[in-house]
Amino acid sequence: MKLLVTGGAGYIGGTVAGLLVDRGHQAVVFDNLSHGRQDLLPQGVEFILGELADRSHLERIFTEAKEQGSPFDGVLHFAALIEAGESMVKPEIYFRNNTASTLSLFEAMLSSGPRKLVFSSTAAVYGEPEVVPIPEDARLQPTNTYGESKLLVEHMLRWMNQIHGLRYASLRYFNVAGAPESADGGITRGEAHEPESHLIPLILDVALGRRQSIRIYGDDYPTPDGTCIRDYIHVSDLADAHLLALDALESSSRLIFNLGNGKGFSVKEVIESARRVTGHPIPAELHPRRPGDPAFLVAGSEKAIKELGWKPRYTQLDDILRTAWAWHQQRYNK
Numbered sequence: 001m002k003l004l005v006t007g008g009a010g011y012i013g014g015t016v017a018g019l020l021v022d023r024g025h026q027a028v029v030f031d032n033l034s035h036g037r038q039d040l041l042p043q044g045v046e047f048i049l050g051e052l053a054d055r056s057h058l059e060r061i062f063t064e065a066k067e068q069g070s071p072f073d074g075v076l077h078f079a080a081l082i083e084a085g086e087s088m089v090k091p092e093i094y095f096r097n098n099t100a101s102t103l104s105l106f107e108a109m110l111s112s113g114p115r116k117l118v119f120s121s122t123a124a125v126y127g128e129p130e131v132v133p134i135p136e137d138a139r140l141q142p143t144n145t146y147g148e149s150k151l152l153v154e155h156m157l158r159w160m161n162q163i164h165g166l167r168y169a170s171l172r173y174f175n176v177a178g179a180p181e182s183a184d185g186g187i188t189r190g191e192a193h194e195p196e197s198h199l200i201p202l203i204l205d206v207a208l209g210r211r212q213s214i215r216i217y218g219d220d221y222p223t224p225d226g227t228c229i230r231d232y233i234h235v236s237d238l239a240d241a242h243l244l245a246l247d248a249l250e251s252s253s254r255l256i257f258n259l260g261n262g263k264g265f266s267v268k269e270v271i272e273s274a275r276r277v278t279g280h281p282i283p284a285e286l287h288p289r290r291p292g293d294p295a296f297l298v299a300g301s302e303k304a305i306k307e308l309g310w311k312p313r314y315t316q317l318d319d320i321l322r323t324a325w326a327w328h329q330q331r332y333n334k
């Protein structure tokens with residue numbers, strides 16, 4: 001297959017692009033490098049510098065590929081702004097970049113591209129859950145505008161499917177972590193957000209001496225130790241699910257799956273795990289809650305396991321942290 005990978009210069013899109021190439025597919029990354037890194041692109045991946053909002057550029061890419069006799073078979077759409085906290089300060093850039101610009105991609109696909117898409121959705125579409133682990137048919141009520149910007153795309157997709165026959169899989173990732181290991185155990189890429197806002201790399205910064213301490217955003221949530229609980233899923237397990245979803249779109253036209261481990265860990269438990277893995281004491285400081293954070297997000301992923309045949313391999317938080325730590329040390333040459 002030949003696939004356009006929007007946002008493929010980023011953490012997850014780059015990992016999936018690498019897996020596509022490993023499995024003999026052709027991956028063309030389309031990214032504006034606002035948060036991505038061209039130097040971290042996996043080998044064998046083609047790169048196009050481009051802006052998602054630029055519909056005519058996307059149309060040209062699709063049309064030229066057809067004219068050259070090698071049309072795209074589908075699109076994997078990762079390009080987005082991803083920080084829930086920032087989205088509560090600057091909602092407009094989230095609706096512009098994640099929602100409005102995605103409509104440009106849909107328009108380009110409808111006019112000259114493939115009609116098959118895998119969309120990076122998020123656990124943030126659920127908001128504060130009523131049922132845990134969260135099933136796919138749970139109430140959708142985001143508590144931050146990042147989640148809302150993605151939910152609006154899911155709504156658009158439902159209509160694009162119904163009216164234009166655009167086939168899609170919406171994959172609702174929970175908290176993605178860790179670094180991909182090659183068959184010989186080597187690690188060549190991982191999380192490199194700039195600026196970094198995610199809990200695990202920030203904790204590892206403390207272990208490397210790049211930060212003094214980790215901030216804990218709130219310990220007065222209704223959870224056993226008062227800190228927020230999240231479901232951490234390894235990026236390679238997540239990548240596998242994308243290939244399975246592409247296969248499943250051969251026989252289904254509309255798919256929605258949660259992708260998580262089904263186990264929740266509090267902020268304090270993640271810090272404990274990092275202390276075990278790194279051997280560093282990792283001092284922590286208590287700070288007020290971060291606006292928009294739900295207390296508890298844990299996935300029910302049985303649907304993906306049953307219907308896609310998905311088998312997550314990294315089920316232990318320490319194993320996920322171990323790969324993240326190996327990458328983090330390598331990234332900063334320690």
Ligand SMILES: NC(=O)c1ccc[n+]([C@@H]2O[C@H](COP(=O)([O-])OP(=O)(O)OC[C@H]3O[C@@H](n4cnc5c(N)ncnc54)[C@H](O)[C@@H]3O)[C@@H](O)[C@H]2O)c1
Nearest residue numbers: 007009010011012032034035036052078079080120173176
């Ligand atoms: N990291 C997580 O835990 C997580 C969880 C749930 C969902 N997601 C979703 O997964 C996707 C990938 O996340 P990530 O962690 O790899 O983030 P990332 O920031 O590493 O990658 C996103 C990429 O998209 C590019 N991009 C952003 N806006 C663009 C635009 N307008 N045009 C072209 N390129 C653009 C950036 O330059 C970057 O390379 C996102 O859609 C995110 O919402 C991530």
Ligand SMILES: O=c1ccn([C@@H]2O[C@H](COP(=O)(O)OP(=O)(O)O[C@H]3O[C@H](CO)[C@@H](O)[C@H](O)[C@H]3O)[C@@H](O)[C@H]2O)c(=O)[nH]1
Nearest residue numbers: 082084122123124174175197198199215216217228267290
């Ligand atoms: O320095 C920090 C950073 C984070 N946290 C907390 O750690 C938890 C996890 O936060 P973070 O790593 O920023 O991830 P989330 O805000 O849960 O969001 C991630 O996971 C979501 C799915 O659950 C995705 O949609 C988002 O794109 C992705 O950024 C939250 O409770 C934060 O309040 C801290 O206490 N201190």
